[in-house]
Amino acid sequence: MSLRSTVDFLLYQWLDAESLNERPRFADHSRETFDAVLDTCERIAREKYAPFNRLVDTQEPRFDGDQVILPQATHDAQKAYAESGMLSAAQDFEHGGMQLPYTIEAAANAFFAMASVSIGSGMLSTGNANLLMVHGTPLQKEVFAKNEFCGRFSGTMCLSEPQAGSSLSDVATRAMPDGEDYAQDPLGARYRLRGNKMWISAGDHELTENIIHLVLAKIPGPDGQLPTGTRGISLFIVPKKLVNEAGVLTGERNDVALAGLNHKLGWRGTVNTLLNFGEGKYPVRSTGGGLDGKGAGAVGYLVGQPGEGLRCMFHMMNEARIGVGIAATMLGLAGYEAALDYAKTRPQGRPAGPAGKDATQPQVPIIEHADVKRMLLAQKSYCEGALALELYCARLVDEQHSGTPEAADEARLLLEVLTPIAKSWPSEWCLEANSLAIQVHGGYGYTRDFPVEQYWRDNRLNMIHEGTHGIQAMDLLGRKVLMESGRGLALLAGRIQATAAQAQQVPELAAHAAALTAAWQQVTDATRAAWATGQPGDALANAVPYLQAFGHTVLAWIWLDVALSAQRQDATQSIAANVGRTRATAYFYHYELPKIGAWLQVVANRDLTCADMPEDAF
Known part of the structure; x- marks a missing residue:
């Protein structure tokens, strides 16, 4: 059974995704347009992603002293993804989007995650732009979000810091108002940021013209001290390269410097960085035209209100958590399909019982052994069940945004409870599926002759990023079931x-x-x-x-x-x-x-x- 047939069953028979077309927002769509999107994404994933999954694992990103170098295959894949329109798939027609249900968008993106999660698609850029479409000013939407949706710019989320890790209340990056006229900049209240961020996926590369960092930082109080706790955190747009209000690059680098690349167990095709903001490596001209002093800070534009940064960022974080769940699921499914194919074609041993003791009889494919069936059935139950869970959550997103007020409110609350599960469950049990896929292959599974060892390495990250198991667990039991x-x-x-x-x-x-x-x-x-x-x-x-x-x-x-x-x-x-x-x-x-x-x-x-x-x- 192919992935596509499973997706079709879950979308159309189980979730009744076609009924979404009865809603005004999706009235221009049909089963045919949904299938056309799925066909396109399946083809791009097959042609531009899957053949290069091992290549990007072995040719890691490197810094040549000036820029980060990635294989040409990554450039080609990212270009094909942007040209498909998937970066803005769920956005309004008037914003250049396809106005697709998120259920269809999530299903279509699953093909890319299965083909090569390491090359990546547009999860961070889309999430970054979606956040700005909700919390940004009209000009921030026009200059930053829309350029991300078309693939001209890309986006990141900058939360973690070396001394704080996942403890966001200990964020120490500071943002100071940029002079007396800081509030007059058309792109938003202008600040200067100083601090260090780490574990920043896609933090530096040459895949797009610009990189738009969304950075959590604290604005000092009148006494110069940083506010304590998460309520003092604000959110800022910090572009790698400065732009004017027309979205045109000014030719100046912002003071955002690459401090190093992280070399990882998996996801090796994705750049992961440490970034220094405002260290003075790229001093930025002041609004008066002169160069600011060393370490004056990276230019950032406030998103939303001061002190509400974490509330804004949760818009992107929750979207990313479902994205991580899908990535974990599809890596598990990739391993399952490889193990199933191997089990059907690998002859070894004979059936249990007296007949199996006759060494003159031909060997049987290992799928005929009960324990191999157990391992395959475990993988199937974990991975296809996880895919159903993720698509169910995606359907709730559509219900929240296009259903009746009562249905939308119920969907909101159900998502609150299910999001920790949507992120954590696949990242644990589809990883276990990858381990079983290695076991089905035996010693061969532990070698680089087969892809299952890479699937396991890539999937091991998903229990960590976008909130560890411990964080998801405390969120569920400490907040979500009580809210x-x-x-x-x-x-x-x-x-x-x-x-x-x-x-x-x-x-x-x-x-x-x-x-x-x-x-x-x-x-x-x-x-x-x-x-x-x-x-x-x-x-x-x-x-x-x-x-x-x-x-x-x-x-x-x-x-x-x-x-x-x-x-x-x-x-x-x-x-x-x-x-x-x-x-x-x-x-x-x-x-x-x-x-x-x-x-x-x-x-x-x-x-x-x-x-x-x-x-x-x-």
């Missing part, structure tokens, strides 16, 4: 219960429905028990096991809902494909869902074994 008096959790419960009630009426699925109902009750009881003392330290000590159990229960629900759709057979479906979905559902319920008991036990008991471990006892 608005638990209304998002209640909405999710309602949807889970509705699926279970439908499945209860189908004999083949009734046992799964009962197991899902029991699992959700366990999650509910553990949530209540974790917060029984009202002490965050007690509740959050086992936030990651809670995240794992919650995620497994959500995936069990997703699989049961998919299985219900598979039961509604029509002439366009493959019988074998639906048998595969039914068996993957059974695998998940028999082998995976039972794991939640151990995870939730330590949550419900508020077990402090880990939290109370003395440092000197390690």
Whole structure:
């Protein structure tokens, strides 16, 4: 079964994406236009990305003292992606976009992630521009966002700092108003930034004319001290090269200097940098025309209001978290397809039992061995289930932006609860799928003769970036399940219960429905028990096991809902494909869902074994 047939089933039979065309925003589209987008992206991914996945892994970005050098294949792929229109796929027609549902955009981008996540597509540039379209001034949208949408500029997000890591409250980059007339610049209130940022993907390259950095920094108070906590963080546009209000490059470099390239385990084709802002390497002319003193700072333009930077940045961060989930999913699927192909063609051993002891009999393909089937079925359940989850979340985005007010509000809350799962679950379990893909290949999987070792290396990053597992877990248990008096959790419960009630009426699925109902009750009881003392330290000590159990229960629900759709057979479906979905559902319920008991036990008991471990006892 091909990826495309799986995508088509999930989009059209399960999620009913065609019904979106009944809404005014998408009225100009049809199944034919959706398929044309998918066809185009599938072709570009096949021709411009997949053949060069190993090349960009071995020819890492390098700095020649003047600029960052990338393989020509990366330039060609990025150009083809920009020319496809996918950078502005969801934007209004009047802004040069295709006004596509995000559900279709996410599905189309999946092809690129599977072909070569390391080359990358436009996730950061699109997310950067989307943020500016919501929070930027009209001129900021025109000069920065629209040039990102057409591929002339590209974008980054600059959050982490060497001394702070993921602790954004400890951000120390400072932004000072640029003279008495700083508020008069047509591009926005003008500041000078000084500080250091690291782990900046696509932070320096020559793929586009300019790079637009979105930078978190703090504006000192009247006493010169930086505000404490995250509420004092502001957001700034800091272009690599200065532009005028017409979007034309002025010929001046901004004071943004490359401090180094990070050499990574995977994603080696993507530039990852340390950047210094305002160190004086590229002194910027003042508005009066003279050169400012060394270290005066990089020019930045305020986005939104002072102190609201993190609220603005979450617009991009949440979008990126779904993007990371899709990347993790597609790397898992790439490994699964490679393992499946290998298992079908690699002869080794003979069937179990007396007949298998006859060495004169021919060897069988390893897919005939039960344990290889177990590993393949695990991969299928993880990766196809994760793809369904990501597309479900994408469908919620469309509901939030184009549904009725009531449906939009429900979608907003469901996304709040599901986003930590959409980011974290695929990044853990599709990585496990990549590990199993190596195992199916045996010793060959551990060599560079086959692609599965690269898929594992590339996927290992996804548990870390855009918020580690620990951060996602604390966000889920410490905030998302509690917000608005638990209304998002209640909405999710309602949807889970509705699926279970439908499945209860189908004999083949009734046992799964009962197991899902029991699992959700366990999650509910553990949530209540974790917060029984009202002490965050007690509740959050086992936030990651809670995240794992919650995620497994959500995936069990997703699989049961998919299985219900598979039961509604029509002439366009493959019988074998639906048998595969039914068996993957059974695998998940028999082998995976039972794991939640151990995870939730330590949550419900508020077990402090880990939290109370003395440092000197390690």
